[in-house]
Amino acid sequence: MNTKTDSTQIIELIKINDEGVLKTLYQSNFYKIEAFVLKNSGTTEHAKDIFQEAFIAVWKNVKTNKFQPQNNHSLNGYLYTISKNKWMDYLRSKHHKKTVVTSKLNHFQISNTDSLDKHDDILKENRLQDIMEAFKNLGLPCKNLLTKFYFEKKSMNTIAEELQLDAASTRNKKYRCMQKLRELALKDN
Amino acid sequence: MNPDYNITQEELEYIERYITKNMTFEELAAFEEKLRSNPDFKNQVDDIKTMLLGIETQALKEKLDEFHKELPETNTPIEEPSKIRYLNIKKLIAIAAVFVISLGSYWFFNKESHTNLYSKYYSPDPGLPTTMSSSDNFIFYDAMVNYKRKDYNLAISKWEPLLIKKPENDTLNYFIGSAYLANDKEELAMTYLQKVTQLKENTFKNEAYYYLGLAYLKAKNIELAKKYLNLSTFDNSKEILSKLKE
Numbered sequence: 001m002n003t004k005t006d007s008t009q010i011i012e013l014i015k016i017n018d019e020g021v022l023k024t025l026y027q028s029n030f031y032k033i034e035a036f037v038l039k040n041s042g043t044t045e046h047a048k049d050i051f052q053e054a055f056i057a058v059w060k061n062v063k064t065n066k067f068q069p070q071n072n073h074s075l076n077g078y079l080y081t082i083s084k085n086k087w088m089d090y091l092r093s094k095h096h097k098k099t100v101v102t103s104k105l106n107h108f109q110i111s112n113t114d115s116l117d118k119h120d121d122i123l124k125e126n127r128l129q130d131i132m133e134a135f136k137n138l139g140l141p142c143k144n145l146l147t148k149f150y151f152e153k154k155s156m157n158t159i160a161e162e163l164q165l166d167a168a169s170t171r172n173k174k175y176r177c178m179q180k181l182r183e184l185a186l187k188d189n
Numbered sequence: 190m191n192p193d194y195n196i197t198q199e200e201l202e203y204i205e206r207y208i209t210k211n212m213t214f215e216e217l218a219a220f221e222e223k224l225r226s227n228p229d230f231k232n233q234v235d236d237i238k239t240m241l242l243g244i245e246t247q248a249l250k251e252k253l254d255e256f257h258k259e260l261p262e263t264n265t266p267i268e269e270p271s272k273i274r275y276l277n278i279k280k281l282i283a284i285a286a287v288f289v290i291s292l293g294s295y296w297f298f299n300k301e302s303h304t305n306l307y308s309k310y311y312s313p314d315p316g317l318p319t320t321m322s323s324s325d326n327f328i329f330y331d332a333m334v335n336y337k338r339k340d341y342n343l344a345i346s347k348w349e350p351l352l353i354k355k356p357e358n359d360t361l362n363y364f365i366g367s368a369y370l371a372n373d374k375e376e377l378a379m380t381y382l383q384k385v386t387q388l389k390e391n392t393f394k395n396e397a398y399y400y401l402g403l404a405y406l407k408a409k410n411i412e413l414a415k416k417y418l419n420l421s422t423f424d425n426s427k428e429i430l431s432k433l434k435e
Contacts (some may be wrong), residue, residue, distance in 0.1 A: 017249065019318035026256040052253045056246060124239060131243030131252070150241055151248035158334060175198040181240065186193060 007069055016153050026055060027078055033083040054083035085105045134184035142177035149174060194367050204237045252339055307407045310429055313371040314396060341368040363393040375404040399423050
């Protein structure tokens, strides 16, 4: 269709995880970040990790309206800046890395939750990590179904049609997959 | 926040409708009241939010790895020097044997008709990624789902009305042509694919030339098949052309 999509449209497409837009955003920016990381004592593998981390951060901020780019250029610039900062942070923290084992610490703190906000954030972040890990290892049928629903944002009817099921069974299947995911995330914990 | 709670399908769907902003005004008011008065409920809602974010984030993460694998090469690697001089006699004999065998089987299979060549190389265009959206493109992507499910007639019936509104649209012309070709209607496919090659946009031109070549090959019009395959830069085009030359 029209190749010149304006920035608001791009934002909307990112919010619905349009594969074409995400792919373009990824592929047209990676090498710039790679060049930066390589120039600053990193490897290609570092570049990939940092860039993907930054990409997810940008995506989250777009989703939650924390970032509203003026144009396509500023979105690319934003991605570059975040990647750069993340890499600089990494370089600075490199030597202290081994002393910070937050995930282990928090595990023991869950039982005596108090009202500290910071505490709550860490718990939420841990829960998010647990769910991501559980989703990674979820059986393929459930994983595909939940991906279609929550990532590709397809309608229940479309998904039902694709699975050749009626809408009610698809909804029930989705519910059972969510339960499975929850169980798995708790077990991992 | 204790993530170990029971939730029914109805409750889950109710909370999801809140998160995806699919509630009526009254429902929303009642929901927000419950959020204020019931801290356990609020925790549950927060946890479902975290779950949805976790699913989306992990799915994205896995997509990014796919994108990474498909990164276009930046600099073409320098051609390695020919390795022939490292080969010993044994290997040369082996290569010669393979060559003789393949030559033999080539003569044998040369009887392979153009139809065979077509079915060997033809696979339908995989289509575009579909997303659920409320935009004008909804019908287009809806039909794309049908196309991917090989329901070509249904896809065509949805795309053609769109083409009436936008006769110069390259994407529509290209996919209607692709759908016809996939449905063994190569004559009809040619009309649409030819249109794509005449338009200004370049996105689908290379593909259109390739499939036009295949359509003519299917129709056993070898001259035109060659002409169009020559215009496409795909490796497959070159392979087919070299097979046609013999």
